[in-house]
Amino acid sequence: MTHHPAPEWTISQWLNAPPDFGLAAMRGRVVLAGAFQMLCPGCVSGTIPQLREARALFPEQDVAVAAIHSVFEHHDANSAETLRAFLHENRITFPVGIDRADPENGGVPVTMRAYGFRGTPTLLLIDRSGQLRRQTFGHVPDMQLGAEIGALVSGSMPALGGRKS
Amino acid sequence: MTHHPAPEWTISQWLNAPPDFGLAAMRGRVVLAGAFQMLCPGCVSGTIPQLREARALFPEQDVAVAAIHSVFEHHDANSAETLRAFLHENRITFPVGIDRADPENGGVPVTMRAYGFRGTPTLLLIDRSGQLRRQTFGHVPDMQLGAEIGALVSGSMPALGGRKS
Amino acid sequence: MTHHPAPEWTISQWLNAPPDFGLAAMRGRVVLAGAFQMLCPGCVSGTIPQLREARALFPEQDVAVAAIHSVFEHHDANSAETLRAFLHENRITFPVGIDRADPENGGVPVTMRAYGFRGTPTLLLIDRSGQLRRQTFGHVPDMQLGAEIGALVSGSMPALGGRKS
Amino acid sequence: MTHHPAPEWTISQWLNAPPDFGLAAMRGRVVLAGAFQMLCPGCVSGTIPQLREARALFPEQDVAVAAIHSVFEHHDANSAETLRAFLHENRITFPVGIDRADPENGGVPVTMRAYGFRGTPTLLLIDRSGQLRRQTFGHVPDMQLGAEIGALVSGSMPALGGRKS
Numbered sequence: 001m002t003h004h005p006a007p008e009w010t011i012s013q014w015l016n017a018p019p020d021f022g023l024a025a026m027r028g029r030v031v032l033a034g035a036f037q038m039l040c041p042g043c044v045s046g047t048i049p050q051l052r053e054a055r056a057l058f059p060e061q062d063v064a065v066a067a068i069h070s071v072f073e074h075h076d077a078n079s080a081e082t083l084r085a086f087l088h089e090n091r092i093t094f095p096v097g098i099d100r101a102d103p104e105n106g107g108v109p110v111t112m113r114a115y116g117f118r119g120t121p122t123l124l125l126i127d128r129s130g131q132l133r134r135q136t137f138g139h140v141p142d143m144q145l146g147a148e149i150g151a152l153v154s155g156s157m158p159a160l161g162g163r164k165s
Numbered sequence: 166m167t168h169h170p171a172p173e174w175t176i177s178q179w180l181n182a183p184p185d186f187g188l189a190a191m192r193g194r195v196v197l198a199g200a201f202q203m204l205c206p207g208c209v210s211g212t213i214p215q216l217r218e219a220r221a222l223f224p225e226q227d228v229a230v231a232a233i234h235s236v237f238e239h240h241d242a243n244s245a246e247t248l249r250a251f252l253h254e255n256r257i258t259f260p261v262g263i264d265r266a267d268p269e270n271g272g273v274p275v276t277m278r279a280y281g282f283r284g285t286p287t288l289l290l291i292d293r294s295g296q297l298r299r300q301t302f303g304h305v306p307d308m309q310l311g312a313e314i315g316a317l318v319s320g321s322m323p324a325l326g327g328r329k330s
Numbered sequence: 331m332t333h334h335p336a337p338e339w340t341i342s343q344w345l346n347a348p349p350d351f352g353l354a355a356m357r358g359r360v361v362l363a364g365a366f367q368m369l370c371p372g373c374v375s376g377t378i379p380q381l382r383e384a385r386a387l388f389p390e391q392d393v394a395v396a397a398i399h400s401v402f403e404h405h406d407a408n409s410a411e412t413l414r415a416f417l418h419e420n421r422i423t424f425p426v427g428i429d430r431a432d433p434e435n436g437g438v439p440v441t442m443r444a445y446g447f448r449g450t451p452t453l454l455l456i457d458r459s460g461q462l463r464r465q466t467f468g469h470v471p472d473m474q475l476g477a478e479i480g481a482l483v484s485g486s487m488p489a490l491g492g493r494k495s
Numbered sequence: 496m497t498h499h500p501a502p503e504w505t506i507s508q509w510l511n512a513p514p515d516f517g518l519a520a521m522r523g524r525v526v527l528a529g530a531f532q533m534l535c536p537g538c539v540s541g542t543i544p545q546l547r548e549a550r551a552l553f554p555e556q557d558v559a560v561a562a563i564h565s566v567f568e569h570h571d572a573n574s575a576e577t578l579r580a581f582l583h584e585n586r587i588t589f590p591v592g593i594d595r596a597d598p599e600n601g602g603v604p605v606t607m608r609a610y611g612f613r614g615t616p617t618l619l620l621i622d623r624s625g626q627l628r629r630q631t632f633g634h635v636p637d638m639q640l641g642a643e644i645g646a647l648v649s650g651s652m653p654a655l656g657g658r659k660s
Contacts, residue, residue: 041209090206
């Protein structure tokens, strides 16, 4: 398995973070990120709680946790106003970036297209040097995700027997 | 425990139902209804799946299942457009009424105020004759809710040992 | 669907009940019973907690809850001594009868053979008049089970859309 | 936090392993072990599935998974015969050692006393050099356990924000 640098995210607006936030600001730390839509049931019941648990578990200086709101359906229903209320109700305090809309590409936002997300939720794991180590559509079990983060924080990446993307 | 007639709901717009839908249209059937907000995590993870399960389990001619979108916070974030997308993503096909907003009463909508909902989710159980038999803020376990519906369909209401509102 | 009287259980020993306990002693009440093996994981994680919840929910005078320990494998591992410890550890206070072993029939105990249990867990629902209304191998969702008990307590049995045996 | 060498286990009989199995045979690998009793509900619903998931996730050459059956109550109910059936029913294929009984010490078995287990389940995590890195009575969340194993496999141990023993 070879890796490649994680493409920079194209964000139209950051919530819970300064306007110039992004991958560059997290460089040097392991980055766990989830691409989601707030109206996607699997995102709400699976990915959001998992990101929240990771944020509570890992030290800030070792692991950055962030989310990308990649809206590719129901665009009118997904306003920044509604997202802000969603973050409040779900007690999300880590940075959430709104993936930049791209009306010319069938409504698929820019970061989603650059990474080739197959849908939401999609989980990203990026190492300290900015290499994309995992991109998974769907759910990764807590133990496997924990093991990969624990190993990346220590400088290596395990070869695990669990589900791979 | 004495009962009283369930007050009519004041709905500004029905989704998944004709415009003149309401309690009167469901009279003669047992009515299970959940008051919710789509950005309320407990509503999404608990009440909505429970209503969906009840809809799948009980025959339409015996049990009516409906929901009331009672928005009392984040009003701007809860557009009808967003609610429509929420219903689609959560595969909700039963009637959902938007509780009529009331700007003059601290943002508490009309039906919520008439019933005295303490928040969302609130579960309502109404018998065939229109009497309100249960109004509970929070979650009612599946077995207890099933037992009460099963008994009301048969014409009586059990005295159970479970959690009461 | 026609019903038939529930065959009497053939029990070699009762725990949490007098020696002459059995279906006759429960007549007049709705009977919810689970046939289980204490080493069967699905019984421990599903049926036992469900029976315990039903016992806590329904009044004793309306609903009897009992279990039948129907051992058809690992006979030597399933002593009465071990069962007694199992009941203690799982806080089971309702009657549990040990299905009478039958060495001449491939190790299938008498009650299991009389009812034709396909394995464990098997759930039984018997009405006030002693008619067998449900016999299901595997799990019945809480809401469905609750609805059936609630209706049987009231004197009728619902036609539900849920999973049937 | 200083560490100390994990005391050798005192096992009267190994299942799923040769008779001379033990910590020495696992030296060089990270060891995840759970002390349990097969009639302890929290062990059956929590620890056993977690050990099984770890066994499926981590490579054998990096992580050894084992269990210790530390019976301190209901001794007569916990025969090796019953344990063997339990392992079969729960599809446990990793080594399980029976903690040596000690009738002279109130029924607390030898390994349990040497480690000072407060009860079952107790989770042990031992690094490649044989140092005891975690001893926890109760449950450790999957993500935290995964992170610690992932880090120990890589040679370090993280300072996490989760629940500590």
